Amino acid sequence: MRRDEWDATDATDATGPRTGAAPTRLDGHRLVPLATALLQDDGLILHWSEDAEALLGWTAEEAVGNHAARLLTDDSDRPEVLELFARIMSGKGWTGVFPVRHRDGHTVELEFRTYPIAGPGGTLLLLATASDTAALHRVEADLAVLDGIFGQSPIGMAVYDTELRYVRLNESLARMNGVPVAAHLGRRINSVLPGINSAEIEHIMKQVLATGRPVVDARSHGRVPGDPRRDRAWSASYFRLEDSTGRVFGVCSSIIDVTERFQAEARAARAQERLATIAEATARIGTTLDLQRTAEELIEAVVPRFADFATVDLLETVLRGAEPTPIPEDRGVQLRAVAVGESYETGLVHAVDTVGEVSEYAPERSYTQCLRSGRPLLRSHVDEEVLRGLVASPDRVAPGLAAGIHSYLMLPVTARGMVLGGAEFIRMRNPEPFTASDVALAEELVARTALAIDNARLYRRERETALTLQRSLLPQEIHRTLGLEIAYRYLPSSVTSEVGGDWFDVVPLSCGRVALVVGDVMGHGIRAAATMGQLRTVARTLATLDMPPEQVLTRLDETASGIGEGQFATCICAVYDPLERTLQIASAGHLPPVWVDPDGTSHRIETPPGVPLGVGGVAFESVRFVLPEGGMVALYTDGLVERRGQDLDEGIDLLARTLSGPGRTLEENCDAVLGALVSGGSDDDIAMIMARVLPLPADRVATLPLTGGGRLPGKARRFTRGTLADWGLSALADYAELLVSELVTNALLHSDAPRRLRLFRDRVLTVEVADTGGQTPQLRPFAEQDEGGRGMFLVSELAQRWGSRLTRDGKVVWAELELPFGAG
Secondary structure, X not given: OOHHHHHOOOOOOOOOOOOOOOOEEEOOEEEEOOXXXXXXOOOEXXXXXXXXXXXXXXXXXXXXXXXXXXXXXXXXXXXXXXXXXXXXXXXXXXXXXXXXXXXXXXXXXXXXXXXXXXXXXXXXXXXXXXXXXXXXXXXXXXXXXXXXXHXXXXXXXXXXXXXXXXXXXXXXXXXXXXOOOOOOEOXXXXXXXXXXXXXXXXXXXXXXXHHOOOEEEEEEEEEEOOEEEEEEEXXXXXXXXXXXXXXXXXXXXXXXXXXXXXXXXXXXXXXXXXXXXXXXXXXXXXXXXXXXXXXXXXXXXXXXXXXXXXXXXXXXXXXXXXXXXXXXXOOOEEEEEXXXXXXXXXXXXXXXXXXXXXXXXXXXXXXXXXXXXXXXXXXXOOOHHHHHOOOOXXXXXXXXXXXXXXXXXXXXXXXXXXXXXXXXXXXXXXOOOOOHHHHHHXXXXXXXXHHHHHHHHHHHHXXXXXXXXXXXXXXXOOOOEOOEEEEEEEEOOOOOOOOXXXXXXXXXXXXXXXXXXXXXXXXXXXXXXXXXXXXXXXXXXXXXXXXXXXXHXXXXXXXXXXXXXXXXXXXXXXXXXXXXXXXXXXXXXXXXOEEEOOOOOEEEOOOOOOOOEOOOOOOOOEEEEEOOXXXXXXXXXXXXXXXXXXXXXXXXXXXXXXXXXXXXXHHHHHHHHHHHHOOOOOOOOEEEEEEEEOOOOHHHEEEEEOOOOOOHHHHHHHHHHHHHHHHOOHHHHHHXXXXXXXXXXXXXXXXXXXXXXXXXXXXXXXXXXXXXXXXXXXXXXXXXXXXXXXXXXXXXXXXXXXXXXXXXXXXEEEEEEEOOOOOO
């Protein structure tokens, strides 16, 4: 029979495979080549498959038509082969292993299966199949390993097709899921395990199918039918299944239950988050000494990380400055809301106090009892009944329920064993109820806040005390000064936590003169304010004694040295005489004044520098200037011009440029300076005086030179009476004549010569007589029989106030009379 006749005939019967059967496959994947051959009863080869070519090297053209024994065996083996062939052809099949010669001469161990079959016309034929025993052993080993992994591994394993349906899985995974193996096959994850995050898992597997890149330690979580009441977590790795040609068959996964590790990691994460919250809160809470800001910092630290809503309320008595006291059993509490915060629009603003609002809690309320006990109030689960016991009034229950409150925590704000108020924390969107660990965290945060609030409370009290002291020591009223317009500003520091020692003063002196004093005690706090008060008092007293500025600073230096070691201050003292239009200035280490000419030109006034008060043992000097009408001078402390990171001269130059602006009043100038130099707040207190020279009205001053011959006392009396009549002050003429007569006579008797009589009308009527003598008049005791010595006693009795001062060419003796009501 020809080969082509065989190929055209159905070569199978009821018991045997078709001669052209494909090699063995598993799930469509070729594993072991399966050679097939068809032989006549004499051993002639009629058919030779491709796998036979692959196994033995003989092509079909070479094999077909040859006898198998001659082609495939050595001469020594041929009798045995022929005997076996005859036995097989006798009608008995055979299965076994036999060595066969490869085309290149080496021997291949093949496992045979033979099938005698009937051919066309009843011819007896033999169908033989063979496989390489080594390849079979490898496949068997691989299958054994695969079956071992799937069957014995404690790790859950599964194979999915390209539609992500289960194809195979092991018992470990079935037990892990609580679902039998058969219930998995052909189904997707979401239908087998609806309680886990199947969408995320399938998304990962689709990426693996698409890219071929494995994914390791992909986390999944949820609840499975085998353990429906407990959340579990798994770690899975995924890789793509494909053959040597790149054909993709699906995805394989290995799955480990990591619930305990997941819970440990969650606990560690929560602990780390608590530590991070504490660390952040430590850096955030208490950055200022402001009660409300400190409460706001607590709110910012806990919302939304710890709570969805939080409030801080403080006892009204504490906010009013009183010391906190224990809360009596029979008394309620009044609390004022100082801070409220929420992570989203919760609607709870209608169920709590707005900032600044005061609420009263009765003695039996949970809030009051919590404050009284000093212990936390935890309500892990809140319902309507619980909420009624928490809110200040029943109308707040409905908004609280509508907002979705499900867990509540309240802690007393306690410092030094005394309750200052309460802090509330509420959860709504956050599904977790407050736990004991949350209480511990909140206690830590609230304790830090309480300490900062208490420090702020004590600081506020100390600062208010110091500010009260400081303000009481500053001028309460600046008297109008003839010939000089004055404006001033005093600003406490907006940054420094303590009051400073800056001060200024305007001291009215005799004869219409005025002393302008500005000083700055180094340091801050009550001690600096107290030192400032002492120095200001001494400076005012010395100035009223008609001491020149340099002598005032000398005595102030002695005072500062006696106050205590380390108490230093800078000071500048200027005395303006409106009659002479002179300004005499002395400085003790203070910043230079700024002068502005009537045309707007500004510059610094150079004064002898001097050393700060308190150094001791250094003489001070003064300089004198004649000021033009319309000119302006500015005295100030360093808080006005000194800024961190900026040269001091830059600030002084900016002050001078600002004062050069034309057409402004003194008050406008003060505002302009503060706007230019202090717009962002100052690190130090600021004291500033501005003074502008005004023309002196002619009807306020009258001068009589006391020169030439004649009776000077009589001449002076007549001049005085006539001047007072012109001024409408004739009611004072008799007293004024007596004073003038005594003062001129005294000058004639005790000095070389009188020089000038001057009458000056301001807040009082001043009579002054200048002479060339250097000896100041004194009140001396006298006997009844003495003919002289009574003049100054008479002056002292008649005058409201009298005194004398030395000048560059002698002295001036003056006396004051009070003006009649309405004659100022």
